[in-house]
Amino acid sequence: MENFLFLTNISLFSVLAPILGQRPQLLHVAVGGSVLIPCSLPGYPHNLKWFYWQEDEYLVFHWDGGKTIPVQNNKYKDRYQVFNSEFSSGNISIRLDNISPEDDQKTFFAYVKFYDEQKKVFKHPEEWCRSMLQVSAPYQDLVLTVNHTTNSATCSARGGYPAAQVSWKGLNRSSDEELDLQDAETFLQPGPTEKTFSFTSSVNITGLKSVTCVVYNPHSNKTITRTEKIDTEEGEQKYLLPIKIIAPVVIIALIAILCVVLQKSIFTGPQDQRKDEEGARESTQPSVPGSPVF
Incomplete structure (x- = not known):
């Protein structure tokens, strides 16, 4: 019966604590x-x-x-440590190890019962030290990469938690004004096992x-950035690169063709010239009337 009342008090207080307005202390912690x-x-x-420590209903x-x-079926077995030697001085802190993304937003609290030495009575159990993990x-x-062919920039990263808030800034070429770029497309991809995120x-x-690509982590309040200059000459060079490659090939081919033509004219020129001269003489000889034509 006593165990039943004990567990009933645990469940009841777990439900009433948020209603009573107890605001948890926020504890920032990194994965791992x-x-x-x-x-x-x-x-x-x-x-x-x-006293006991509890996470939600566990x-x-x-x-x-x-x-x-x-504690039977303790899902935190081998993941916590307490400091027994300090209980007598009132320190009942607990350490939780091997933090994972699954621990995010979990709330822990201690439920405590005192004995009043002066009044010689047990005090009503009460909650202490409610904390939430972030x-x-x-x-x-x-x-960050720049694509001059599509006039676009692409930013990517992996292994973060929670979902990143990605924004873009750009420096106007004509006015040097810093702009907040609004037309970005961002795709988040959850990890298959680690429950972290990647994005593009x-x-x-x-x-x-x-x-500039700006990546903000809302839980750690940390921001990382990457900036790339956009060189228009580099873009033009990329467009001209095929021409620079093809042009010498075309020139070499034309020179080869010209050499072949010149070589052919050198070897065949005198013979053709003699034929042309003989044809010219025959065409200019006068014909004698009545002469037989052979």
């Missing part, structure tokens, strides 16, 4: 790291009778009268002398 959920209790005349750790009570992972391998974002760069 550890986080200390701090909790310091008052000392004399209040002696600690028992028990994490239970201590009662100087003994650790095993998990983040930095985006990696940020790459593209924007038009017509009329710009430089372009």
Whole structure:
């Protein structure tokens, strides 16, 4: 019966705590790291009778009268650490290890019961140290490329959490005014196993002398950027490159053809010239009337 009442109090308080207006402390933590959920209790005349740590409806750790009570089916087994030697001084903080994106927005709190030495009575159990985890992972391998053929820039990165907020800035070529580019297309791709994100974002760069990709992580409040200059001469060179390659080939081919023609005219020229002269003499000889024609 006592265990039933204990569990009933746990469930009831879990439901009432948000209603009573208890605002959790926000704890920022990186994926793969550890986080200390701090909790310091008052000392004399209040002696600690028992307490437990809980995440939403899941028990994490239970201590009662100087003994650790095993928690069945504990999904946080091997992921937490408490500091037993400091319980007597009121430090019941708990450390959570191996943080993953799945821990994001989870709320932890301690539920505590004291014995009042002066009044010789047990106090009503109450909640302490409600905290919420805000998990983040930095985006990696940020790459920005400029495509002069399509007049566009593309920015990409991977392995971040949560979903990135991607924006673009550009420097106007004629006025040097910094512009917020609004026509970007951004695609987010969740990771298959790590539950992190990758993204690809593209924007038009017509009329710009430089372009900047801005990646903001809303949980860590960190921003990373990458900037590329837009060299119009480089674009023109890319357009002219095929011409520069083809033109010498055409010139060489024309020279070869000319050489063949000249060579042929050198070897065949005198013979053709003699034939032309003989034909000319025959055409100019006068014909004698009555002469037989052979």
